[in-house]
Amino acid sequence: MSAQWLKPYMPRSLYARSALILVLPVIVLLLVVGIAFLQKHLEDVTAQMTRAASREVTLITDVVAVMETQQQALAAVRPDLVALDMKARFLGINEEPVIGSRRWYDFIAPQVEFELRALLPDLEMVALPSTHEARLYLNTKLGLLQLTFDRRRLSPVAPHQLIVTMLFFAVVMTTISFLYMRNQLRPITRLAEAAQAFGRGRVVPYSPGGAIEVRAAGSAFLDMRARIERQMEQRTMMLSGVSHDLRTPLTRLKLGLSMLPEDDAAPLQQDVDEMQLLLDAFLEFSRGAAEGTPEAVNPEVLLQQIVKDAKRAGHAADLVLVEGAGTTMLRPTAIRRAVENLIGNAVRYGAHADVSLTITPKSIRIRVEDDGPGIPPEQRTEAVKPFSRLDPARNQNQGSGVGLGLAIVADIARAHGGVLRLGKSERLGGLCADIIIGR
Template identity: 85%
Template sequence: MSSRWLKSYMPRSLYARAVLILVLPVIVLLLVVGVAFIQKHLEDVTAQMTSAAAREVDLITDTMADAETQHQAIAAIRQDIASLEMKARFLGINEGPDIGYRRWYDFIAPQVEADLHEQLLDLVAVALPTGDQARLYMRTHLGLLELTLDRRRLSPTAPHQLIVTMVFFAVIMTSISFLYMRNQLRPITRLANAAQAFGRGRVVPYSPGGAIEVRAAGSAFLDMRARIERQMEQRTLMLSGVSHDLRTPLTRLKLGLSMLPEDEAAPLQQDVDEMQLLLDAFLDFSRGAAEGPPETVQPEVLLRQIVEDARRAGHEASLVSVEGEGTALLRPTAIRRAVENLIGNAVRYGNKAEVSLSMTPKTIRFRVEDDGPGIPQDQRTEAVKPFSRLDPARNQNQGSGVGLGLAIVSDIARAHGGVLRLGKSERLGGLCADIIIGR
């Protein structure tokens, strides 16, 4: 439960997660090493160096304490400042401390100033400008004294170099690692694209590549795809062959019945018509969504043609709304059969069918609603199974089918990588059937 909130902030794509796995440890390592280096090493060394410099400055100020003039003071400390490699001078009456501009990356300078102010009570200002020299301004009884010394005596030279070097090489190594990781992830992406395309009824060229495990997964996918294609082909051939072979004896039966008296032939003719209807349904189910390759079509234009054809066939169907626009990769013949089946069911069990289309950047939804009795929620899963009849829950007076109408629609939706969803129509009160397909 506590980790669910974190999942919403985690990246979803494989590339983004790989970048996070690579970058996060590097950032943590830089922070840990940087903090440890600054606190445990750099600050301690700087404190020792400033303490030594403060003692030297105290020595100089103590030496000149008895001098009565500035010249006597300079003469008194001349030997000391030469030994300590410093320079000293008194500022004029109208002259003040020249602080200058500090380097922006000199992050140890604030500690240097704080340590010197803490140890030198008469310190007025510290100048740590760009360059190798540092200036200390001391308040004395003879005026403001400027002491110039080497900057390297107050803190380590270029303390930022370690962090800059760490960041520089971290960026280089992370970039190299990402390029290598991208080459390793590319076969997985190709496998995912091939599987997604096959799930939507398209076959794209694919050859296994990458690491051993990825190659094994790719080979298994190719075997699975070939096995599914063989099974689909065998199912189509079997149902088509059986349905085609049964048409010949049905035709002979029709010819024989036409020679019998009408009162004797009527019951038999009804049986023959039901067998003919069953064979036609078998053929539709066997064809499924395998009629032709996917094409780039305009769903709105296709749906308007379907509704217009249904109205010409005597069905009360209407296109009530269209949301969105654009094209999609579909099998138009299969989509036409699916929508026509839904319209046929709607007018069979109700009085009218209302069709709508909704398109978003990611999905397409074909919706057919009717004003019939609908399907109870606990029977909707059973309704899409082949040869399933739910006439007692519908309207028996409007005729019955063979239980393949919704199964054909569901099969076509799955072949496009989509799904058939059944619900209750909020507007008409009957069945609401949605074909939802990813774009």
């Protein structure tokens, strides 16, 4: 629970999380090694080398301090300069020290200057223009003395090279690791795309690949997809077969009833009509969302045609709002059946149906509202179950309903990877049914 605050800032995709797991330890290792090297090893070595060089400089300045002229001083220190591999000269009266600019990556120069100023009280200026030369300007009684010697006597040679080498190989190895990781994650991504497409009612070609565990998951998905397809086909065939086989005896019953007196045949004819309605509902439910194949559909155009057909059928329905635009992969025949069922329910239990459409980059929402009694919140889950009949407040028996209308709509929504949500209409006060499908 203590790490919940960090969750919104973490990446959500598998690629990004894997890259973070891969890169973060490398960065931490570079920081630890770099800081330990700079603070422990490099600074200690630089301090030792600077102290040794300052003792040599002190030897030169001690000799200069007892001389009377600049020429005598230079002549006296010449043997020491040769032995110490240094050069010395006095600056003229109007001559200014040449400091120059340091290189941007010379991060050890500030420590060198700090150490020299602490060890050489007479030090006026320090010039470290490159990694090969160092110039010290010291105040003496004979004038400003310039000492030039090899920079490598003050600090290790090119200390930045270690950091550059570490960064270079870290980038190279991280790039290689990321490419390999991407090849390992690609089968997982393909499996996720195939599962998502199947959840939305589309079957895309997929063959298991990658590591053993990913192959096993892919094979299990293919088996599961095949079982679901077989079950859906068997359900459709069973209900269609039952509905089709029962039509023949019903036809015979109708023929027999037509030969009876009208007073005796009327009650039986009503029973036969109800049985015919049940068979038609079973057949419609068996088709479910399997009719048609997904294709790019403009939802606005489809809804306009559905509402137009509903008006021609005598239903009071209007397309009142359309927000957004674009096409979506849908089964148009199934969506038409779902919306027509919602409009039919709306005008059966109310007087008017309002249809609206909202399209966003991630989803579409088809909403049908009515001014009927609505469905209580505690009964909405039960209402979408097949063959479910609610209490008389909803007038469920009106029109000889069999309790499959909302179940068909929910089945079609699920087949598109979406959901059917029921609520209360804020505009009309009745039922509000939303079909929400991801794009």
